[in-house]
Amino acid sequence: MPRPTRPSRAKTPMTNGKVTETRGPVPRAQAVYKALRRAIIEQALKPGMKLPEDSIGEQLGVSRTLVREAFGRLAVEGLVELKPNRGANVAYPTLEEARDVFDVRRGLERLVAENLAGRLTAAQAAELEAHVRLEEKAHGQDGPESIRLSGEFHIKLAEMTGNALLLRYVQEASSRCSLILAIYGRPHSSECAVSEHRQLIEALRAGDAARAAQLMDHHLQSVVTRALLAPRAERDIRDVLAPYALSEGLTPS
Amino acid sequence: MPRPTRPSRAKTPMTNGKVTETRGPVPRAQAVYKALRRAIIEQALKPGMKLPEDSIGEQLGVSRTLVREAFGRLAVEGLVELKPNRGANVAYPTLEEARDVFDVRRGLERLVAENLAGRLTAAQAAELEAHVRLEEKAHGQDGPESIRLSGEFHIKLAEMTGNALLLRYVQEASSRCSLILAIYGRPHSSECAVSEHRQLIEALRAGDAARAAQLMDHHLQSVVTRALLAPRAERDIRDVLAPYALSEGLTPS
DNA sequence: TCTTCAATAATCGCATACAATACGGTTCTT
DNA sequence: AAGAACCGTATTGTATGCGATTATTGAAGA
Numbered sequence: 001m002p003r004p005t006r007p008s009r010a011k012t013p014m015t016n017g018k019v020t021e022t023r024g025p026v027p028r029a030q031a032v033y034k035a036l037r038r039a040i041i042e043q044a045l046k047p048g049m050k051l052p053e054d055s056i057g058e059q060l061g062v063s064r065t066l067v068r069e070a071f072g073r074l075a076v077e078g079l080v081e082l083k084p085n086r087g088a089n090v091a092y093p094t095l096e097e098a099r100d101v102f103d104v105r106r107g108l109e110r111l112v113a114e115n116l117a118g119r120l121t122a123a124q125a126a127e128l129e130a131h132v133r134l135e136e137k138a139h140g141q142d143g144p145e146s147i148r149l150s151g152e153f154h155i156k157l158a159e160m161t162g163n164a165l166l167l168r169y170v171q172e173a174s175s176r177c178s179l180i181l182a183i184y185g186r187p188h189s190s191e192c193a194v195s196e197h198r199q200l201i202e203a204l205r206a207g208d209a210a211r212a213a214q215l216m217d218h219h220l221q222s223v224v225t226r227a228l229l230a231p232r233a234e235r236d237i238r239d240v241l242a243p244y245a246l247s248e249g250l251t252p253s
Numbered sequence: 254m255p256r257p258t259r260p261s262r263a264k265t266p267m268t269n270g271k272v273t274e275t276r277g278p279v280p281r282a283q284a285v286y287k288a289l290r291r292a293i294i295e296q297a298l299k300p301g302m303k304l305p306e307d308s309i310g311e312q313l314g315v316s317r318t319l320v321r322e323a324f325g326r327l328a329v330e331g332l333v334e335l336k337p338n339r340g341a342n343v344a345y346p347t348l349e350e351a352r353d354v355f356d357v358r359r360g361l362e363r364l365v366a367e368n369l370a371g372r373l374t375a376a377q378a379a380e381l382e383a384h385v386r387l388e389e390k391a392h393g394q395d396g397p398e399s400i401r402l403s404g405e406f407h408i409k410l411a412e413m414t415g416n417a418l419l420l421r422y423v424q425e426a427s428s429r430c431s432l433i434l435a436i437y438g439r440p441h442s443s444e445c446a447v448s449e450h451r452q453l454i455e456a457l458r459a460g461d462a463a464r465a466a467q468l469m470d471h472h473l474q475s476v477v478t479r480a481l482l483a484p485r486a487e488r489d490i491r492d493v494l495a496p497y498a499l500s501e502g503l504t505p506s
Numbered sequence: 507t508c509t510t511c512a513a514t515a516a517t518c519g520c521a522t523a524c525a526a527t528a529c530g531g532t533t534c535t536t
Numbered sequence: 537a538a539g540a541a542c543c544g545t546a547t548t549g550t551a552t553g554c555g556a557t558t559a560t561t562g563a564a565g566a
Binding site: 528 | 537538539540541542543544545546547548549550551552553554555556557558559560561562563564565566
Binding site: 027072111163 | 426
């Protein structure tokens, strides 16, 4: 491929001549970043998987440069691990890191709850309740749908605080939690109990900040205990084989 | 400059033949990132300042590629604003963003305090107290020294939690606070009251989590009120002129 | 058969090259 | 003279290329 002309920038000129484009225009680099991010969160790219620059670039139709840029940002967010001169892998958090992430997430979302208590508009409360109803409906199937929805509930809450940084941190923690659950989570742990979401909304409505914070804390705590306690997969072959080796009297280095 | 041979990788082979290098080896990209980060935090690069890729690369002796990579990461951390096709600037947070950052920081550091209460080893407590004594000594001069030290106190605390993610977030919030104070802070606001640091250590030692969290919260709250309340500079002309316009019955768009 | 080692292949780190866009000034029009 | 259209320049966006580093394979030696 010699040099494809750049696909024309995605501008949307309006009738008045202005250009909307509130946030569109770092287009391809951002697109690569988003694509990889989604692929990781949805586990199309599994934890620990190797991420070679050029095959990914080829797949996405961009050069290694942009892929690299995306890797850098994903590494900051903890979704990929960047080993010098050895390339990138989808992050494979240790159990300890997983604890860290959940601890921070609990702290952040407690903040969200405190911030929101008593400030929820009627429209917002309605939106949350509608969302919970969706969750309820999807509760039966254990498809990815159910997981996505319960994640989105927390994101929605963070959005409603109007605090952009808080939102970003919650999103980040949340996506790392997806990774973690992919590794250590039980197969059908239904993630979030719908009833707990309901109670939380109630407390927020009532303006009871302490109770809301408490509920959120417990809610996330139980997600951990429900889903995380049993390590399901091991980091690599050594971890898998170590017990066998020991029981046979061998000494793994 | 044709192609300078790459300066040999900074390895430090030990007598046993192993290479220490616990974290050295993404060398130049990381170096650029760190250099820019420090320059921004220490206000060698002032908020809002333009950051042209090639002049910066020239200055640091690297190509635009690496500078760009660093910009991306700094943008994620909120230290640089990246405007598509218009390059990068040192971030210039609005007052609203400033509030957001401080709110989140308070929440994060409350977490730190709760985590640490009662878990502080004797050595850690001693280290903190030594640090406070340094702060006390530097309190007289209003040089950057004093500011740096009070920042480091909070970083040290975050480190002691052993939670890497929490540390990263606190660092991030902290560096953004530096930016914010550079814009909106009063000239000689001495940032942190040393006595408040002392009280905090005491509560952590006593294992009184609630009190420690409370103290931390108030401490950071007073930093805000001490330093932040008076907007010193305005974002741009519109902000300056808006009040005049209103008082004349004009309507700024 | 199990190591050790060397040659080769694959991949990364970074600089450079080229295309696209935005900016500033000049000229042309009204 | 004020504004619009034009053009040259500066700067950004992205691809590609070259040297360096790491992984791999296969052969020789123990």
